[in-house]
Every structure is written in structure tokens, then in C-alpha cells.
Amino acid sequence: MNELPECVNLARQLQDTVAGKRIRGARANASPHGFAWFWGDPALYPAMLEGRAIQDATTHGMYLELLLDDDMRVGYNDGVNLRYHAPGAKRPEKHQLLLDFEDGSALIASVQMYGGLFAFPAGAMVDNKYYRAAYDKPSPLSDAFDAAYFAGILSAASPKLSAKALLATEQRVPGLGNGVLQDILFRARIHPKRKVGALSSAQCDALFGSVKQTLADMTAGGGRDVEKDLFGKPGGYRTLLSNKTAQFPCPVCGAAIVRQAYLGGNVYFCPVCQPLEN
Numbered sequence: 574m575n576e577l578p579e580c581v582n583l584a585r586q587l588q589d590t591v592a593g594k595r596i597r598g599a600r601a602n603a604s605p606h607g608f609a610w611f612w613g614d615p616a617l618y619p620a621m622l623e624g625r626a627i628q629d630a631t632t633h634g635m636y637l638e639l640l641l642d643d644d645m646r647v648g649y650n651d652g653v654n655l656r657y658h659a660p661g662a663k664r665p666e667k668h669q670l671l672l673d674f675e676d677g678s679a680l681i682a683s684v685q686m687y688g689g690l691f692a693f694p695a696g697a698m699v700d701n702k703y704y705r706a707a708y709d710k711p712s713p714l715s716d717a718f719d720a721a722y723f724a725g726i727l728s729a730a731s732p733k734l735s736a737k738a739l740l741a742t743e744q745r746v747p748g749l750g751n752g753v754l755q756d757i758l759f760r761a762r763i764h765p766k767r768k769v770g771a772l773s774s775a776q777c778d779a780l781f782g783s784v785k786q787t788l789a790d791m792t793a794g795g796g797r798d799v800e801k802d803l804f805g806k807p808g809g810y811r812t813l814l815s816n817k818t819a820q821f822p823c824p825v826c827g828a829a830i831v832r833q834a835y836l837g838g839n840v841y842f843c844p845v846c847q848p849l850e851n
Contacts, residue, residue: 574651577748578791580632586803587630594674595626604667608687618692634707634747644695652688706744723781732770751838755814757787764849765840814841
């Protein structure tokens with residue numbers, strides 16, 4: 574799943590690749606998918622999008638947006654795979670949203686597990702709480718997301734909340750999900766199940782520092798190596814804990830990495846470097 578670092582990189586690539594192009598044709602829901610969610614009726618997307626030019630691309634948390642003429646928007650959330658196809662390049666048979674440009678290139682979005690694809694007038698999605706949170710809350714990559722702001726997140730959380738639940742649910746930190754969480758907690762030496770109320774002052778400081786630095790490193794690397802960019806290439810940030818590294822020993826102490834299902838997804842941790850109780 575694309576999270577903040579991947580979305581920032583995708584927005585930059587979209588700015589360089591499709592900004593200024595005009596949409597010749599649009600097809601939505603050509604390959605129906607039970608967990609592909611659209612804003613409104615996808616049958617209306619061609620009329621909403623065709624003939625409009627892409628002005629810019631931006632990201633807020635896990636939401637990518639294309640800004641079109643006449644304040645129209647095209648949005649994608651974290652579960653959508655987005656690929657650019659040059660003129661003449663072979664296109665996939667299945668997709669959930671295809672934008673065909675006048676120069677023969679295309680932008681193709683597909684959903685593997687689940688994902689949202691949205692064509693909408695600016696301001697039409699303000700009733701979506703996750704979308705609003707992504708826009709209204711400061712990005713962890715910004716200066717506004719400072720130690721005082723993070724302290725407010727901690728103080729507002731229930732002491733019984735786990736570290737994973739704190740960071741990867743309810744979008745308390747826009748763009749931070751279960752994927753980037755693994756390295757953040759590992760670098761802070763905090764177990765995913767450790768309760769917020771059990772964190773020491775030093776651990777809270779370490780967690781804040783890891784959120785800021787880990788996301789900055791992932792973004793600078795063009796996203797994680799377990800995800801792919803607009804051209805199908807993996808990101809340049811080498812994950813410490815992920816499905817790519819789970820079979821290897823801990824890079825710090827050499828202990829066996831543990832993989833467990835927890836809160837709707839797998840967590841990876843080192844039982845030595847990240848003890849549940851200490």
C-alpha cells in the first residue's frame with residue numbers, strides 16, 4: 574500500500590509526467606472490483622473528465638490528487654496502483670480508472686486488494702473524515718508537526734492504546750500506516766503492542782524523532798523498496814523490517830525477527846531490541 578513517502582514521490586512524478594496533458598478519453602470501472610470505491614457514479618466520469626487538462630498533482634497524507642481545469646479533481650488513495658504508460662506502450666487488460674491523453678500516453682489505476690478512485694468537483698469530499706483529516710492536519714514532513722504537536726497527540730490518546738494503534742489508525746498522523754510503521758517503531762526501539770501509558774518520557778521523545786526522521790528518509794529515497802513508483806520501479810529506501818526482510822536476522826542484534834498478525838495487519842519486530850516490557 575502506498576503511504577506518505579510513496580504518495581509524495583508519485584505526486585512529483587505526476588507533476589513531471591502528466592501535468593499539462595489533456596484527457597482525450599476516460600474509462601472508469603471497466604473491470605469491476607468489489608473493493609474499488611468510487612465517488613458518485615463511475616459511469617459519469619467520462620463526461621466529468623474528458624477534454625480537461627491536468628494542471629498539477631498534489632498529495633495529502635495517503636491521498637493523491639490531480640488538479641484539472643474548472644476545479645475538477647481526480648483522487649486516489651493508498652490502495653490504488655498508479656502507472657504511467659508512454660505512447661505505444663502495452664496497456665494492461667484490467668483496470669479501474671484509465672485516463673487516455675491526447676498525445677497517446679495514459680495514466681492507469683488498478684486496485685489489487687482495495688482502494689478508492691474519485692472524480693469530483695473541488696470541495697465535494699469534505700464530508701469524508703479521512704480526507705478532511707489528511708487536509709486539515711499537518712504533515713509529519715512539515716515544521717508544523719513538531720514535538721509540541723506530537724505531545725498533543727499522545728496526551729489525547731487513551732493510555733490503553735498500543736503504539737501501533739496510536740500511529741496507524743484513525744489517521745492521527747496523515748499518511749502513516751501499517752507499512753511505514755514497522756521501521757518507525759524499530760528505530761525507536763518500541764514494541765508495536767506497547768501501551769501509550771507505559772511509554773517513558775525518553776521513549777516518547779524517541780518515537781517522535783523516529784516518526785520525523787524515518788518518514789523523511791523514506792521520502793528522500795523515493796519511497797520504500799516494497800512499493801513501486803509511477804513507472805513500476807521499487808522505491809530506493811531499503812526497509813529494515815518488512816516482508817522482504819522478515820526471514821533475515823535483526824540488523825542490530827542478530828535475533829530472529831517476529832512476524833505477527835495484529836490489528837488488521839502484520840507487524841514485524843525484534844523481541845530483543847523492542848521488548849514488550851522494559
